[in-house]
Amino acid sequence: MSLRIAYLLESTELSGGVKVVLLQAEALARRGHRVAIVSPDARPKWFPLSRAHFERSAFRDSAELPRADIRVATFWTTVAPALEGASGPVFHLCQGYEGDFSFYAASRREIEDAYRAPAVKLTVSKTLARVLEEKGFGKAIDVGQAFEPDGFRPGPERPPGDPPVVLLVGAYEADVKGLPVALAGLSLWRRRGGSFRVRRVSPLPAGEEEKSWRIVDEYHHRILPERMPFAYRASDVFIGPSRPEEGFGLPALEALSCGLPCLLSDTPAHREFGRDSAWYFPDGDPNAIADRLPELFSDEARARARLGGPSAAARFSTAKVAERLESAFTDACAHRSG
DSSP, X not given: OOOEEEEEOSXXXXXXXXXXXXXXXXXXXXXXXXXXXXXXXXXXXXXXXXXXXXXXXXXXXXXXXXXXXXXXXXXXGGHHHHHTTOSSOEEEEEXXXXXXXXXXXXXXXXXXXXXXXXXXXXXXXXXXXXXXXXXXXXXXXXXXXXXXXXXXXXXXXXXXXXXXXXXXXXXXXXXXXXXXXXXXXXXXXHHTTOOOEEEEEESSOOOHHHHTTOOOSEEEESOOGGGHHHHHXXXXXXXXXXXXXXXXXXXXXXXXXXXXXXXXXXXXHXXXXXXXXXXXXXXXXXXXXXXXXGGGGSHHHHHXXXXXXXXXHTTOOHHHHHHHHHHHHHHHHHHHHO
């Protein structure tokens, strides 16, 4: 059964969340469905769309949305446009519950209304599905995280850097990423005599608050996705300090896939995919970061990461996500027609 599927994308700016949407769309198109991405923003130059159709349009003016059998909202602000005038099932792809983000505190009521709307929730993790259900937003379907391991693999073994390089990925300004916690932990370790370099990768330019830490040695703004594996393989340790509100933490999965020793905040989301392949510190605890980091530079840690990280990441597949999405969409269409 071939379906016409339309994703409503608020922005096409370079980000992990947008990349996941595009990966899903391409994978569904490879399965024979007519997939369109509708956005008021420009076609993303940083992602090679080859199968899915891209329509730049305001949602109300879209030619694709009225023809869609399935509509997929990809952010809380796109739920209402997805529901408006829909003749078929409407889904809401959730990669994190925005109502728990302090950044969106002023919009919490509107976010709650969007999650209570009659759109079937899809999540990228079991942890997030459980969070939404516990908040009373109804049943959520966990379709898993879309991940393409191509490129994200261990490089040739090399001696650790002198000094070693610690990699931090994500926007400092997004509090759910936990970057201030990691920088505080690194500052503590440096005061204790730790010798290292800090490499930062972010979709945003370095802000004044982050600069005030005076601890980042390299700052890379908007690295293209195909270049990210090199950033991981040129580093010695990855810190993933995401707070519990983060839906998944895609950079941590990429780092694991590259065989990099990963020190992750001990959150349900990180435990779900990191399992025994990562090291953990209590969420929000800079002292614990400073305490645990030294052991990640050992030969034993490097060997464990090169073996266990790629194995953990191999459990995630865009093709499997597309199968689950297809099942959810066809079931919804059958239920509606029945």
